[in-house]
Amino acid sequence: MSxxxxxxLLAGGQGSRLYALTQATAKPAVYFGGKYRIIDxxxxxxxxxxxxxxxxxxxxxxxxxxxxxGNGQPWDLDRLYGGVHVLPPYQKATGSDWYKGTxxxxxxNIKFIERYDxxxxxxxxxxxxxxxxxxxxLAQHKEKDADITIAVLDVPMEEASRFGIMTCDAEGRIVKxxxxxxxxxxxxxxMGIYIFTWDKLRKYLIEDEANPESENDFGKNIITSMLADNxxxxxxxxxxxxxxxxxxxxxxxxxxxxxxPNVPFDVWDNSWKIYxxxxxxxxxxxxxxxxxxxxxxxxxxxxxxxxxxxxxxQSVVVExxxxxxxxxxxxxxxxxxxxxxxxxxxxxxxVVExxxxxxQRPETMENMDNWGIAVLGNGVTVGAKxxxxxxxxxxxxxxxx
Amino acid sequence: MKKGDKVLGIIFPNMHDNAIGELTKLRTMAxxxxxxxxxxxxxxxxxxxAAGIDDIxxxxxxxxxxxxxxLGSGRVYDLARKIGGLKxxxxxxxxxxxxxxxxxxxxxxxxGYIEKTGAKAVILADSGLVSAINYNEVxxxxxxxxxxxxxxxxxxxxxxASKTDNVVFKVEEDNTISAVYLNDDTTEVVANGMWAYVIxxxxxxxxxKEGVKQGLTNFEADVLQKIVKEVKxxxxxxxxxxxxITSLLTYFKANLDMxxxxxxxxxxxxxxxxxxxxxDAPVRYALGSEVKDVxxxxxxxxxxxxxxxxxxxxxxxxxxxxxxxxxxxQDTVVEDGAVLENVICDKDVVITKEKKxxxxxxxxxxxxxxxxx
Numbered sequence: 001m002s003x004x005x006x007x008x009l010l011a012g013g014q015g016s017r018l019y020a021l022t023q024a025t026a027k028p029a030v031y032f033g034g035k036y037r038i039i040d041x042x043x044x045x046x047x048x049x050x051x052x053x054x055x056x057x058x059x060x061x062x063x064x065x066x067x068x069x070g071n072g073q074p075w076d077l078d079r080l081y082g083g084v085h086v087l088p089p090y091q092k093a094t095g096s097d098w099y100k101g102t103x104x105x106x107x108x109n110i111k112f113i114e115r116y117d118x119x120x121x122x123x124x125x126x127x128x129x130x131x132x133x134x135x136x137x138l139a140q141h142k143e144k145d146a147d148i149t150i151a152v153l154d155v156p157m158e159e160a161s162r163f164g165i166m167t168c169d170a171e172g173r174i175v176k177x178x179x180x181x182x183x184x185x186x187x188x189x190x191m192g193i194y195i196f197t198w199d200k201l202r203k204y205l206i207e208d209e210a211n212p213e214s215e216n217d218f219g220k221n222i223i224t225s226m227l228a229d230n231x232x233x234x235x236x237x238x239x240x241x242x243x244x245x246x247x248x249x250x251x252x253x254x255x256x257x258x259x260x261p262n263v264p265f266d267v268w269d270n271s272w273k274i275y276x277x278x279x280x281x282x283x284x285x286x287x288x289x290x291x292x293x294x295x296x297x298x299x300x301x302x303x304x305x306x307x308x309x310x311x312x313x314q315s316v317v318v319e320x321x322x323x324x325x326x327x328x329x330x331x332x333x334x335x336x337x338x339x340x341x342x343x344x345x346x347x348x349x350x351v352v353e354x355x356x357x358x359x360q361r362p363e364t365m366e367n368m369d370n371w372g373i374a375v376l377g378n379g380v381t382v383g384a385k386x387x388x389x390x391x392x393x394x395x396x397x398x399x400x401x
Numbered sequence: 402m403k404k405g406d407k408v409l410g411i412i413f414p415n416m417h418d419n420a421i422g423e424l425t426k427l428r429t430m431a432x433x434x435x436x437x438x439x440x441x442x443x444x445x446x447x448x449x450x451a452a453g454i455d456d457i458x459x460x461x462x463x464x465x466x467x468x469x470x471x472l473g474s475g476r477v478y479d480l481a482r483k484i485g486g487l488k489x490x491x492x493x494x495x496x497x498x499x500x501x502x503x504x505x506x507x508x509x510x511x512x513g514y515i516e517k518t519g520a521k522a523v524i525l526a527d528s529g530l531v532s533a534i535n536y537n538e539v540x541x542x543x544x545x546x547x548x549x550x551x552x553x554x555x556x557x558x559x560x561x562a563s564k565t566d567n568v569v570f571k572v573e574e575d576n577t578i579s580a581v582y583l584n585d586d587t588t589e590v591v592a593n594g595m596w597a598y599v600i601x602x603x604x605x606x607x608x609x610k611e612g613v614k615q616g617l618t619n620f621e622a623d624v625l626q627k628i629v630k631e632v633k634x635x636x637x638x639x640x641x642x643x644x645x646i647t648s649l650l651t652y653f654k655a656n657l658d659m660x661x662x663x664x665x666x667x668x669x670x671x672x673x674x675x676x677x678x679x680x681d682a683p684v685r686y687a688l689g690s691e692v693k694d695v696x697x698x699x700x701x702x703x704x705x706x707x708x709x710x711x712x713x714x715x716x717x718x719x720x721x722x723x724x725x726x727x728x729x730x731q732d733t734v735v736e737d738g739a740v741l742e743n744v745i746c747d748k749d750v751v752i753t754k755e756k757k758x759x760x761x762x763x764x765x766x767x768x769x770x771x772x773x774x
Contacts, residue, residue, distance in 0.1 A: 298699065
């Protein structure tokens, strides 16, 4: 039996620019949107697009991610043939290697892919928040008889130099690819989503591996060589919400986008559900003195204070007189009486003691250079009446001023 | 039984269906929605699972489609097992015989199942209660007293709504039960039975086999009442949170009491309560929403005013809508400007724009499943 298309999800990234949030966890396992983790988005997209076989390539701090994925049941990926498989680097008779780069990670799992004898392989990354029907992209790939189809997003010109930029002809065929160009001649940015015809990818992976000069990276090496060999590379235009949540700022912004009715990104849409592993907690309770507005609040929360423009994950407690504004609070954290959280991300199981302050509003800053989102790492306690300033990145308990 | 022996759980989802005809028209008592994201059976199953009971049978009688859908494979309760797990027994009736009328008769159809599990004791539980029973404690007491039957009760007065559907025990100082009264109309505090028993398997099988031969059907009336004089029957006093769903009004009040923190603590701190997963997004509170004293499940979208209410999964409250003292089940939509007070909406109800529905706190308005008002 063979599968037409299987997905390989690159989930080994450290997400070093998320600092305290990725100390002990891989970036795809980072929390997002009140009950999800980043990896729920590509996994749900796969299932909703009819792709039932996903290899998840892990490397950095895989424990939490492995446990989270389990047998894949929450995403309907517990299948007799196919389903979700975690693929860490492994030891071979001839030695052992870490994944050297994105292309090498796939190269090392050629055997896994071949078990399903696929015609096409979809390469995904576990860093992005978006909803996308990969089936449509695959249809275009087949229609154009392409060797590789790269999903692209039209970005504003001033941001184009942050991305891998594709230049296309009138047919949508990619004629040029430049990684982070200084003077971009196109605004079509690669989303890091590729569909390859497997035979072609296999050939290029083997060649790439044999080249000692290569960095074994999809963008830098594989795509560039395919382009040089005049293979058929096509762009697939994606319209809709897509965000790389690789930094504290973008993670915070993307969460806030869920609260903005003008941003076309909707996790309440039942026709394209985002699945996640959920824990059994009671429904949420909002008390008699609470003020909750323009926020997302998950099950198990108990809110007696004020919550405004914020995202609360499950089982968060906001006590009376406490305020949470423009912030994200991860599961199980407690914001005690009179504490004040503004422009902050509070990690899992943190305690902000009575009267403490985390973060600052930008309009109260004298020097905006010192402003930024304040972050508490997992399990941190901030002592009573203490202050964590704007941009603060806290890894350990704060016991004194 | 000895400590550590295997125990089997048997649940009767259709018992007491009549207490709340409005809600059991299309479902069993066990699948009546409760507390924002649960069905009554979730509490009973979770109690058993928390005590390590991993072999549980449900003997259903009618209207059990919603129950089957809710239970699925039993995976959410950790009961999708190769050995044991969750089993649902549909009614078994031969030509010429009728679907069972009482528990004793119902059990006679599953004698083979009970024998095969090798359980030394069986927990029998009806439906219609919301509780947080710690069955480890109950079983420990059952073993320690050497009782043949341990009957659960709570010391309380009898709710007038269950005047014709109650079982009361006379509990002696040494914890043995010396008499069983049915449909007692006393107003005193009594040992009010909880329709839940631990019974030695050997005794149960003997009672079922002999009882059926004699044409007996009802466990409490035909068997328990007589047998207290012959074997050791002990009481177990349950002191935790208990809601009895005996009428639409008690159902309404029990739900609204969920906004009471002590009730929540009483129901959810002994063990987790499992339920079907629906993959809803978290609750969205829009700009201008105002919410006071509300219990709310995932998937809700609130733009209006909600006070002292329970919102099940996927409920939508429109702009300018006012909801007070209401129990709104799954996917109820309250459109802009509508006003609801003391109302129970079954699943998938739509309350159209500016509509006003007001009930009394002792006589709530009930809106049927999928109705458009």
